[in-house]
Amino acid sequence: MNEIGSTPAGGLLRAALLEHRAALLRYLIARRVPPEEAEDVLQDLVVKLENHKSGPVAEPRAYLYRMAENLLLDRIRSDGRRRGREQAWVAARAGAALDADDRPTAEEILIARERLALVSAALAGLPERTLFVFRRYRIEGVPQREIAAELGISLSAVEKHLQKAYQVVVEARQKLDAENAGPQRPIEAEGQ
Amino acid sequence: MTEKLQASIRAEAISWHLRLRDGEAGDWEAFVDWLEADPARSTAYDEVVRADAALSPEAFPAVAANDDWPAQARGRRRFAIAWGLAALAAILLLIFIPFPWLGAGADRYEVATAAGEQRSVPLGDGSMVALNGGTRLILDRRNPRFAELAAGEATFTIRHDGAAPFVVVAGDHRIHDLGTAFNLVHEGDRLMVEVIEGAVRYDPHAAAISLSAGQTLAIHERGGRPLVGRRDPHAIAGWRHGRLSYRAEPLERVARDLGRSLGAPVSVDPAIERQTVTGSLRLAGGADAVVTRFAATLGMEVRRRGNGWHIAPPSPALR
Numbered sequence: 001m002n003e004i005g006s007t008p009a010g011g012l013l014r015a016a017l018l019e020h021r022a023a024l025l026r027y028l029i030a031r032r033v034p035p036e037e038a039e040d041v042l043q044d045l046v047v048k049l050e051n052h053k054s055g056p057v058a059e060p061r062a063y064l065y066r067m068a069e070n071l072l073l074d075r076i077r078s079d080g081r082r083r084g085r086e087q088a089w090v091a092a093r094a095g096a097a098l099d100a101d102d103r104p105t106a107e108e109i110l111i112a113r114e115r116l117a118l119v120s121a122a123l124a125g126l127p128e129r130t131l132f133v134f135r136r137y138r139i140e141g142v143p144q145r146e147i148a149a150e151l152g153i154s155l156s157a158v159e160k161h162l163q164k165a166y167q168v169v170v171e172a173r174q175k176l177d178a179e180n181a182g183p184q185r186p187i188e189a190e191g192q
Numbered sequence: 193m194t195e196k197l198q199a200s201i202r203a204e205a206i207s208w209h210l211r212l213r214d215g216e217a218g219d220w221e222a223f224v225d226w227l228e229a230d231p232a233r234s235t236a237y238d239e240v241v242r243a244d245a246a247l248s249p250e251a252f253p254a255v256a257a258n259d260d261w262p263a264q265a266r267g268r269r270r271f272a273i274a275w276g277l278a279a280l281a282a283i284l285l286l287i288f289i290p291f292p293w294l295g296a297g298a299d300r301y302e303v304a305t306a307a308g309e310q311r312s313v314p315l316g317d318g319s320m321v322a323l324n325g326g327t328r329l330i331l332d333r334r335n336p337r338f339a340e341l342a343a344g345e346a347t348f349t350i351r352h353d354g355a356a357p358f359v360v361v362a363g364d365h366r367i368h369d370l371g372t373a374f375n376l377v378h379e380g381d382r383l384m385v386e387v388i389e390g391a392v393r394y395d396p397h398a399a400a401i402s403l404s405a406g407q408t409l410a411i412h413e414r415g416g417r418p419l420v421g422r423r424d425p426h427a428i429a430g431w432r433h434g435r436l437s438y439r440a441e442p443l444e445r446v447a448r449d450l451g452r453s454l455g456a457p458v459s460v461d462p463a464i465e466r467q468t469v470t471g472s473l474r475l476a477g478g479a480d481a482v483v484t485r486f487a488a489t490l491g492m493e494v495r496r497r498g499n500g501w502h503i504a505p506p507s508p509a510l511r
Contacts, residue, residue: 027220030227032234061217069212073241074352074371112355116336119251131253139249139314143214159210166206166240173243 013049016060017042023061024068031072044071115176122172126165133158134165198236205236209244245351248315248336299334305344308455308479310431315339319358320349324431325455341378345452347429349373352390365411368396372405375429379448381414386428394418430472437472443490447503450486454479457500464492464505 017024021042028038045067123131133151136142137158142150148158208223215223227233305311308325315321315336323329327344337356339348350358352371360367362378372390377383385394386408394401394409401418403409408421427437431453438446444465451458453475473486483501487494493506 023221023224027224030224030234031237032231059216062215062220065215065217065220066212069241073245076238076242077245078352078354112353115246116248116251119247120253123251124253135252138244138247139252141314144210159207162210163203163206166209166244167202169247170202170206170239170243173246174239 013060013064014046017045017049017064020061020064024064027065028068028072031069033072033075041068041071041075111176115173118172118176119169122168123165126168130161130164133161137162138165198232201230201233201236202240205233205240208237209240250333250336299332301331301333302328302342303331304328306455308453315350319351322347322349322429322432324452326452341376343378345375345377345431347373347375347388347432350390366395366397368393370402374403377452381411381416383409383411385409386423388425388428427472431475434475435472436475438469440468440470443467443469443503446486450483451500454482457498458483459497459500459502461502461504464503 024042024045025038028041029035033041045064048067048071123134126134129151133147136147136150137144144155144158144162148155151158204226208226211219212223227237303311303313303323305323305325305327310322310324312320312322313329313331315331321329321339324345324347327346328342329344329346330340330342332338337353337358339346339358339360341360341362348358348360348369350369350372358369360369360376362376362383363381365378365383367374367376367385370391370393372392373388374390374392375384375386375388385392385403387403387405389405391402391404394403395418399418401409401420403420406422406425408423410419410421411417412419423441424437424439427439430436431449436446436449436453442465443460446469447458447460447465456479467490469490471489473482473489475482477485483494483503487503490503491506492503495502495504
């Protein structure tokens, strides 16, 4: 009855983080995080590990990379949101204080709906089998290997279906972003 | 940069994204090498992961009910990963069994667990809801950022999206998620919100009580005042890991948690319901054994009552 606070799995991960800190930092910098912010991300990772509560992790190193990547994704999303919000507010009422709470603007809701509709339309245009493979992989979380076995096709055939599906999804999303951003394209889309 | 080159970088980025889902450390290292060779690659990869994160089950065209592919696939599938099974079951429910009689339109669906059953439901977008036993959750196909906890207990792990805060309704109560993980119990007129990570806002349009990790909010009766308290985030929603943990919490609360997780009511003698419990108990080994073990630790007696159990102080030896 006295096991509160025991997190052996979290402890192992923290040890792994200390050991592989340099490699993770290198990864973050390769993902174009400015060096001083990369340290912050690692700090966030430490905090996450404090709360780590699931069972033992088979491959701590890969797991740490995955966690770092998820943190980056959160950052990418909140940056995009902040930028979108700032532009919208500046356009709507110049000089007003920035929205302090997280309530979406009417425009944001509209964009979210538009985005869903556009991605839906793009997916609906995919061949049935490609869509099946994609749904199985992305929504139901089935590994590629298993999908290949189910359909009696090769692993590389499964990958081709997924490659095609992702192409369509990324294109649909970019089309919408380009429309909404207009002349003020997000900064990160440059540099190509 | 030419379009052709851009397209090839994107194709590579997608391949990496696919490879890394179950990537080993060596894959990640190779990925770093790939990234370092050209700064445009990281940007292309950002686009892929961002588009991927925005995908939700709602974006997929509905599957026709006579489509036999998934059925065939199910038959051959090895259910290696427990959550995969739960996710599949949930998705099949979402896709195949609309509940138009719920009255809120054909876009609402109910996902329910039987007493003692647990299930995880991916909401797309990386968000996830874990349902404890005896729980009814209503989702909306047209609005992926909405859920109604009709009854029971669920832990929400929500991806933050400022463009669309996640809204959970439970009876007359409304909770806005601000990018977080939190556990919610809704039983009759009782409501309990416990924040594991991030922050939520209770009753955003009136009381607007913000709760952050480790804070709890309880309402014990209809129209009752919300009481804000604290709880170790590690101890919240322990049922998901087969372990309930408490620090000086009333026995009556532990009994209710036990009942939900075991699938049959556990009641407590009023004389001891305010007694506090500290420690953790495992839910393994069969419901009967769990309750018996728990009562024994407290020095209490347990009797069957209806289809459940009743815990009471040991009856004084024959008067």
